[in-house]
Amino acid sequence: MQGSQREYLAGRLGFASSADVDEFVSTLERFERGELDGEEWRKFRLVRGVYGQRQPGVQMLRVKIPQGVLTPPQLRALATVARDYSDGIAHVTTRQNLQFYGLPLARVESAMRLLADAGITTREACGNSVRTVTACALAGVNPDELFDVTPYADALTRYLLRGPRSSNLPRKFKIAFEGCRGGCGVAPINDLAFVARIAPDGRRGFLVLAGGGTATLVRSAPVLEEFLPAGEILELAEAVVRVFHREGERKNKHKARLKWLIHKLGFAEFASQVRAERAALPAEARADAQLPFAGDAPPELLLPATRAASPELPVLLEDGGYADWRASNVLPQKQAGFVTAQLTLPLGDLDAEQLDGLALLCEEFGDGQVRTTIEQNVVLRFVPASRTRALYRKVRALGLARDGAGWLGDVTSCPGADTCAIAVTASRGIARSIGAYLEERRRLPDGNPAALRDGPELDGARIRVSGCPNGCGQHHIADIGLQGGLRKVGEKALPAYMLYVGGGVSEPVGADGAAGVPVARAGRLVGRLPVRRGPAAVERILALWQRERSGAEPLSAYLARVPLDKVRSELAELLAISEETATPEDFIDLGQSAPFTVTEAEGECAA
Secondary structure, eight states, X not given: OOSOHHHHHHHTTOXXXXXXXXXXXXXXXXXXXXXSOHHHHHHHHHHTTEEEOSSTTOEEEEEBOGGGEEOHHHHHHHHHHHHHTSSSEEEEOTTSOEEEEEEOXXXXXXXXXXXXXXXXXXXXXSSSSEXXXXXXXXXXXXXXXXXXXXXXXXXXXXXXXXXXXXXXXSSOEEEEEEOSSSOTTOGGGSXXXXXXXXXXXXXXXXXXXXXXXXXXXXXXOOEEEEEEEGGGHHHHHHHHHHHHHHHSOOSOGGGOSHHHHHHHHOHHHHHHHHHHHHHTOOHHHHHHSXXXXXXXXXXXXXXXXXXOOOOOOOOOGGGTTHHHHHHHHEEEOSSTTEEEEEEOXXXXXXXXXXXXXXXXXXXXXXXXXXXXXXXXXXXXXXXXXXGHHHHHHHHHHTTOOOOOTTSXXXXXXXXXXXTOSSOSSOHHHHHHHHHHHHHHHHTSOTTOTTOOOOSTTTTTOOEEEESSTTOTTOGGGSSEEEEEEEEEETTEEEEEEEEEESOEEEOOBOTTSOBOOOEEEOOEEEXXXXXXXXXXXXXHHHHHHHHHOOTTOOHHHHHHHSOHHHHHHHHHHXXXXXXXXXXXXXXSOTTOOSOOOOOOOOOOTTO
16 A cells, blocks of 8 residues: 555545445335345345334434544534434444434435445445454554554455455354454454464464354354464455355354354364365455555554644633543553543444534544444544643533443443344343443442442453343443343243353463463353342442452452352342232333333344
């Protein structure tokens, strides 16, 4: 790739094609004329990012955001879609995408064209396709990373997008890149993952994992390549996609993910087929599968244009909360004098005004972009360290100055039954309830025995909620995970959650200090918890940890080892419910007003 990093960033703005929108319109017209049946139309629109909702007559539109990178023009386009086409909200997902709800089908074309004009596509954001390639939001600025994985993830995105097999796979196919230790990209639960490594001779490359996933078969992806030279990532990905396209299950969608193919073939046979496929690639395919830059020489990140130095602002009364926000949400970059600022979004939601405000913020304070995170937040990068107080005042005016980024109370949740037809429960309700309870404890004054502080003992601990077994909220790999379901109490259905503890992603370090293979650990089932008892269950789990931990043992480590019987005993009173003990409120899901019912529908959220 020639040119400066700024030219590179300008080039990466465009993932959209107006031809995609034209094709969407012409195919919709064919469906309306009766030339396509419902299933053909469904498959087509899903690959174009258009899902049916639980509510009839409106659509969800998923926007593909490779590596979570968004520029000011793109943020403004997204704000317009939120304001003029949907319900006013953009929802950040656990794969760095944005979703909009409530679009009438007749208005989808206009929204797509507006997005395409800003370089944003919905192509292959959904359906049986290669989904958004994710990467750490701190890639390129993290002091602990081996190298910036963004250019490699970007190149693979461009290579596979609109490829001959990329939108016609047996099932969805997810790819992630990681450049640092600590599991920032949850690599082991992806179909294909590239984890940065540097060879003894200094060459860049990747540890490659394949076949991870959650849902009905939680699988930590095994190692496909111990060290793949960076220049070979496109070729390897092409071979894996070809094997999956050819050999994958196409009749039973519940066993159609890559992990099930590996389960059927055995990993050794799968790896053998990938090697054979690579060796048999036609010359033209091999020529196409070249990085647009030398593997060890991608464009380097340049510092933003120099601005006039500004002294740190004086402390004002209205700056209350700045110190806490600065301590929890701001991190130093490896570029001296700059910091990143994470904006914590409750349940991943941004409104149109906040999207417009973010566009101004990254123009005034950052490097002209923001990045979404898999924790459903947003990161501003290249903020001059001397301007953090000025930034705080502006994010506070936007309602985005919530502190505690990454702590336990920043609960992750899928949209659940608010919009998703396949969801059993309204997962956002219990996530909001647990988050509020934890925030209340965090705000208690020092000396109060119930006070809970975020710190090393809670670092990295996560609570994640999904409204169904598919796990869009990634509850399977949470320290405390909740999966929506129901319990029968007498003749009535009661909203409940399967409660898991001890899940996570870890990257062992060898005796020589070298990074090991990232491993996903599935949470262990404690029991089925009535929905209204979520905060009380979290309270008792924390009390158990504080009472029985070894020294300063982190919550994550304790929950990974604690015997399940001990947790069940601690929660026995909460897990038990009967017709005699149930209250009328127990039969109403959190955030809902009507009694709980299970809606039978063919959901598309996991399609």
